[in-house]
Structures are given as C-alpha cells and as structure tokens.
Amino acid sequence: MVLRPPVEPMLAQARETLPSLGPGRMAAQPKFDGFRALLYTPLRTGDPVLVQTRRGALVQDRFPDLTAAARSLPNGLVLDGELAVLDPGGQLSFTALQRRATAGRNARALAAEMPAHFIVFDVLQSDGQELVDEPFARRREVLEALFADHQLGPPWTLCPSTTDPAIADEWLYEWTDVPGVEGVVLKSLTGRYQPGVRAWTKVRRRNSTEALVGAVTGSLHRPHVLLLGRYDTTGRLRLVGKTVPLKPGPARDVADHLTAAGPGHPWTGVRFTASWTSRTPLAPVLVDPVLVAEFSADTSQDHGVWRHPLRYERLRPDAADTDVPPFGEPQ
Incomplete structure (x- = not known):
C-alpha cells in the first residue's frame, strides 16, 4: 500500500530524565525546535510534491523552495522531520519559521529572504514501498543510504543519531545551549513506525x-x-x-x-x-x-x-x- 497524506506522524511522550539507552536497544536523536512535517515526493513524474503538517494540513504552497528542491529527490519517498528556518546569524529562528508557515501571496519572496530547511529523522516510504513496519534501525539505514547515494545537502539535513549514552548526554546538556535544540528523542531500534502513537520518548532540558x-x-x-x-x-x-x-x-x-x-x-x-x-x-x-x-x-x-x-x-x-x-x- 502506497502512503499518501494525511498520515499521522508518530509521537513522543515526555519524561523528565534521560533513561538508559541499553546496549543495542535504543537510539537517541537531538530534538530540534521546528514544525513537524511529512514530505511526499511524487510517485510519478508530473505529480506534485506535498508537505503535510502534524495535524494533516497540506502547506507545500508556503514552502516553494523546498518543493523545488524535492524535485531532485527520488520518486516515492515519504520523509518525516522538522521544518526549520535560519536567521541571518545562522541560528534557528522560530519567528522566521512562523512567517514562512503563514505565508500567502508573498511565499516566494519570503523563501528567497529566509530559506527553509528540512531536518530529516525518519523515512516511511522509499521507492513507493512502505517502511512503517520495518524496525527503526532498518529505516535509519535506508535514510543514511539516501543521503549518501544522492550526496544530499541544504536544504536537506540528516538528523544525527547515536546509541552511545555519553553522546546522548552531550546532546541534552551541551547542544541545548544552542538556540533551536530542545533536548533528545529516544527511539527503539526494533520499533516499527506507529502513526499517531506516543511510542517514542522525549526529554527536554530544563x-x-x-x-x-x-x-x-x-x-x-x-x-x-x-x-x-x-x-x-x-x-x-x-x-x-x-x-x-x-x-x-x-x-x-x-x-x-x-x-x-x-x-x-x-x-x-x-x-x-x-x-x-x-x-x-x-x-x-x-x-x-x-x-x-x-x-x-x-x-x-x-x-x-x-x-x-x-x-x-x-x-x-x-x-x-x-x-x-x-x-x-x-x-
């Protein structure tokens, strides 16, 4: 079955402290402060690129720079990640992102002034084949191969991922000193993608x-x-x-x-x-x-x-x- 919008993104439940990753059990990823989105590349040439918000709205008309860049991606992809916008100083700006997300007729002008970026942390479909029932470790392999094989760069960013507890601690307590990084998200390496289910764990630094x-x-x-x-x-x-x-x-x-x-x-x-x-x-x-x-x-x-x-x-x-x-x- 081919995935088409709306697909509910998988969610995370909050907890106060960072649990043990456990050998070979969990992966940690930085939690970026953006707008959650799913990006769908065309199944066939001529079909539109679609960008779906967490609540199911289609907003690709507000991000013409992303949709144009997505034309160079393989067909039949569904990517899960965070929409983000950098300010002139190179820091993530939520205010700029809000302007982009609510853009109307000036969407193209705003795209030239403040380009959008997509921080990808999961892949739900590749080459038209669903991956939601594959374990996260396998989905991560597919995602890393996508970035390596196509030498993807801006506006695409591969979200870092680690199974090393020391690195996860560093992300939680040091990376969060940088504006736009909130904490970490923990994911079971053997877990399938469960739309709408809070089966991941998020820990925000406070x-x-x-x-x-x-x-x-x-x-x-x-x-x-x-x-x-x-x-x-x-x-x-x-x-x-x-x-x-x-x-x-x-x-x-x-x-x-x-x-x-x-x-x-x-x-x-x-x-x-x-x-x-x-x-x-x-x-x-x-x-x-x-x-x-x-x-x-x-x-x-x-x-x-x-x-x-x-x-x-x-x-x-x-x-x-x-x-x-x-x-x-x-x-």
Whole structure:
C-alpha cells in the first residue's frame, strides 16, 4: 500500500530524565525546535510534491523552495522531520519559521529572504514501498543510504543519531545551549513506525531561573497563572512567559505576597493572549512588579520569550528586581 497524506506522524511522550539507552536497544536523536512535517515526493513524474503538517494540513504552497528542491529527490519517498528556518546569524529562528508557515501571496519572496530547511529523522516510504513496519534501525539505514547515494545537502539535513549514552548526554546538556535544540528523542531500534502513537520518548532540558511577577490571571486572592517579566536595557518590563496553572498550596503562598498595581504600571494597556499561537485575549490582574519568582523552563525561547508554559517553583523574597537576569538572557 502506497502512503499518501494525511498520515499521522508518530509521537513522543515526555519524561523528565534521560533513561538508559541499553546496549543495542535504543537510539537517541537531538530534538530540534521546528514544525513537524511529512514530505511526499511524487510517485510519478508530473505529480506534485506535498508537505503535510502534524495535524494533516497540506502547506507545500508556503514552502516553494523546498518543493523545488524535492524535485531532485527520488520518486516515492515519504520523509518525516522538522521544518526549520535560519536567521541571518545562522541560528534557528522560530519567528522566521512562523512567517514562512503563514505565508500567502508573498511565499516566494519570503523563501528567497529566509530559506527553509528540512531536518530529516525518519523515512516511511522509499521507492513507493512502505517502511512503517520495518524496525527503526532498518529505516535509519535506508535514510543514511539516501543521503549518501544522492550526496544530499541544504536544504536537506540528516538528523544525527547515536546509541552511545555519553553522546546522548552531550546532546541534552551541551547542544541545548544552542538556540533551536530542545533536548533528545529516544527511539527503539526494533520499533516499527506507529502513526499517531506516543511510542517514542522525549526529554527536554530544563533550567531554573528568575523573573518578576507582573500580572496574574484569576484574582489577587486566588491567582491562577503568573505572567512573568524582565526589564530590557531601556528599562521596559517585557513579558518572558506564563506559568502553568498554580496548585492550591503555591497559589496561596503567592497570594499572600501580591500587591495590586498602582498607577503607571508598565503593562497598563498591553494586550496579552492565552498562549504563543493563540489570539484569545487575556484580562490579567496587574500587580506591583517587585515579587521575584523562581521557575523552570525548557530551551524553547524566541527573542527572549519562552513559548512553552513555565513551571513555578517558589518565591524569592531574598531577591530584588536587580537580581533578575535582563530580558534577552537565555536563562
């Protein structure tokens, strides 16, 4: 049976720590911070190249540079990977990727300005033959042969893979210092590709750091989510992220220290949304931005702002706003 879209990508379940790879059992790959996508090359000459998102939408018209490059790939391929865009400094930029992913009539102009890259970590079909029932080790062999035989280079990148625990540790704790690398994904060498199933394991690196509580959702007496900020070099308080909902105990502790904002709060009139990609407006309660909160976060930052929810850890009554890292710091 030939694979055609939509195919649900295989998913990963999160865990906090890196498990033992085990001899000959698991492979680790860096987890890049991009848009998950499946790329389908034509079965026959003249058929279109298709690019499918994780949720099944076809977006090849937004990535004309990739579809043009895919014409040189063999027919009948289905590749699984991450769409990514580099900024002028050569770093992965999620903001630039968002612009590409939502491009309309200006898709070709954006492609020339900020070319897309495809970081390939799996192959589901080769030469029109399904590989989903093959073990990951075999699929990896096919993928490595594809890159070697066709001497593939940009916009195609072969995702690194290792069975060495020391290298996996290095990827998790050192590579994640580089913007765009979130952690590692672990895959069974004998596992088949299971569409829509969370049978892989992902481990994101998390760091603890501080920010100022600038606002809350809920109320002063029962805060639900904290909106955290840091001052930039001009003295402006900038939002860096929002926490996950507070549990009852921490919520009571925070409530005991909150003070309603007075006139001239730096976020007066500022519009906030529920999440990074949401347009749903929030109506937070502004508070005096003097309370320092410690939180843990993964490495998914874009221009100083964390995209994923932050985990509140504790208040830092011993710290002042001058002890908080400035806006734009990675931690």
